[in-house]
Amino acid sequence: MSDRRDFLNEIVAAAFGIAGVGSMIVTGQYLSPNALYEPPLKFRAGAPDLYPVDSVTYITDQQVYIVHSPEGFYAVSAVCTHLGCITQWNPGDNMIECPCHGSKFQSDGRKVEGPAPIPLFLWAITLASSGDLLVNKTETVNYGQALKV
Amino acid sequence: MATSFMEHASSWVRATRVWKSVFRRGPARTNRTRSIAIFGNLFLHAVPVKVRETSLRVRATYYLGSISFFLLVLLIVTGTLLMLYYHPAVPQAYQDMKDLRFVVSNGVFLRNIHRIAANFMVIMVFAHLLHVFYRGGYRPPHEFNWVVGVILLLLTLFLSYTGYLLPWDQLAFWAITVGTNILAAMPILGRPMRFLLLGGNLVGENALLRFYVLHCVILPLVTVMFVGVHFWRIQKDGGLTQAEPSARDEHGG
Numbered sequence: 001m002s003d004r005r006d007f008l009n010e011i012v013a014a015a016f017g018i019a020g021v022g023s024m025i026v027t028g029q030y031l032s033p034n035a036l037y038e039p040p041l042k043f044r045a046g047a048p049d050l051y052p053v054d055s056v057t058y059i060t061d062q063q064v065y066i067v068h069s070p071e072g073f074y075a076v077s078a079v080c081t082h083l084g085c086i087t088q089w090n091p092g093d094n095m096i097e098c099p100c101h102g103s104k105f106q107s108d109g110r111k112v113e114g115p116a117p118i119p120l121f122l123w124a125i126t127l128a129s130s131g132d133l134l135v136n137k138t139e140t141v142n143y144g145q146a147l148k149v
Numbered sequence: 150m151a152t153s154f155m156e157h158a159s160s161w162v163r164a165t166r167v168w169k170s171v172f173r174r175g176p177a178r179t180n181r182t183r184s185i186a187i188f189g190n191l192f193l194h195a196v197p198v199k200v201r202e203t204s205l206r207v208r209a210t211y212y213l214g215s216i217s218f219f220l221l222v223l224l225i226v227t228g229t230l231l232m233l234y235y236h237p238a239v240p241q242a243y244q245d246m247k248d249l250r251f252v253v254s255n256g257v258f259l260r261n262i263h264r265i266a267a268n269f270m271v272i273m274v275f276a277h278l279l280h281v282f283y284r285g286g287y288r289p290p291h292e293f294n295w296v297v298g299v300i301l302l303l304l305t306l307f308l309s310y311t312g313y314l315l316p317w318d319q320l321a322f323w324a325i326t327v328g329t330n331i332l333a334a335m336p337i338l339g340r341p342m343r344f345l346l347l348g349g350n351l352v353g354e355n356a357l358l359r360f361y362v363l364h365c366v367i368l369p370l371v372t373v374m375f376v377g378v379h380f381w382r383i384q385k386d387g388g389l390t391q392a393e394p395s396a397r398d399e400h401g402g
Contacts, residue, residue, distance in 0.1 A: 006153035013155060029254040030230060 045125075045133040048073065048149045056089045056096075056107050064123060064135060065089060065096065067107050072146030075135040076109045077121035087120070096120065110143060119143060195381040197388060204389040213277035217305075218376065220270040225369060227263040235315070237361035239354045242317035267309055274305045286390040294382040297375055304372045311364035317357060325352050325360070 039061050051057055051068040058065055058078065063086060067074040076096070080087050085100035095112065096105040103116035111119045124139035125147045133147075162168055163176060177186040184198045203209060234253055235245045249256035278298060281287065287295040314325045329352070333343040348355030383389065 006155070009155060010153065026255045026258065027230065030256060030259060031233070032254065033234070034254060035248060035252045 041137045043135055043137075044128060044130075045075070045135055047131055048127070048133055056091075058089055062135070062137070064137070065107070066125075066133065066135075069108060069146065071108075071144070072148040073125055073133060074108050074146055075123040075125040075133075076105075076107070077123060077137075079121070080116055081118045081120060082114075082116040108143065108146075195377065195384065197384040200388060201391070203391065209389060211276075211280060213273055213280055217270060217273045217277055220266050220273060221372065221376065223266050224263060224270065227259050227266065228365065228369075230259055231263055232365060237315070237358050239317070239357060242315065242357060246316040246318070267312060271305055271309055274302050278302055281390070284390050290386045291390060294379060294386060297379045297382065301372065301375050301379060304368060304375065308364060308368045308372065311360045311368065314352075314357060314360040315364065322352055325356065 043062055045059065045064075045066050048068070051066055051073070053068055053070060056065050056067050063078040065074075065076040065078055067076055078087050078096075079085075080098040080100065080103055082098065082101055082103050085098050087096045087098045087103070087105065089095075089107075090097045093104075094107065096107060096109075097103070098116065101115050102113070103111070104113040105111055105116070105120050109120035109122050122141050122143060122145070124136040124141050126134045126136070127147065127149060128134040163172075172186075174182060174185055174189065177183040187193045187196065187198045231249065234249055234256065236242060246260075249260050251257070281295070281298065310328060314321045329343045329347055332346070333339040335342070344350065346356075346359065347353075348359045
């Protein structure tokens, strides 16, 4: 009865196949973490009143400057677009400066001096219904596009 | 159904260029090609090409050694996956273990496979040792492989012991405290050995890191090496121990 043997072989092979595919799926799910212990990509930066006009405030754990200029609010990425160093706000020169290779940027992110190839990223900033500033680091906005409060 | 779906699939795979580049010879359908397939395979060349039919019977081994080896492979696979979420450092170790149980997808499943397989491996290795002992497998020509087997039992126990500290809970802490104090009771060498094992005088962050490295790197490597010697030696010693001829056979009926 060769047919019966073939049938049983196929059943066993299918069982192993299902178990194999199942364990691959389960392992695949396991590999993607459910909880991250890193700063969230969207965060609340508090009420707009916290930031006086013409101020640049660095938020350390998010590596973002909250800039309140006369045009409105910007959320400027502090990561230099050259090689990824963390820039510093220099109030004396009124510039964001990179300590690694000397790139300079205006407080609205525009490039003043290289070697950085492009300006600093501007993250999307909106006003949440609670009245807090909401920064979304998964989205960039055009230069000069400020949030007016 | 003249030829089954499986046969179709396997002959299609064998015809592909990739398969032919890996396996230079055709299907193993004769004794000669079967031997060549074993000799030409890195993973199989240490196992015998021929075995006696009696040593394939369940009662010859109860597959205790094979089950132990399967559990070792399972533990290496699950352990490697667990390493992806575990930091061997004091503030995180306990939290990571809790995360594996309650946050990570299927984490509790993998962790429990690892734990239970570890317990089973100790049982299976010990049962294997008892079975070999009662069959007289420690006698020549198997005496060297018996010693390798005893070393493998000790390695299994030491792997279990070092893994026990890693959850970094009260059970782990006190088990390692008590266990290393037993070691320290040994005359002369006891204290220095405890100091080296723990990397200090108490069960602290150095001990956790040392046990982690022993558990995940050093002991598995040594174990796999000894398993290789163990398998290779079975063949060199002429296969599995044969059952004693019964008294009736010896006296001619």
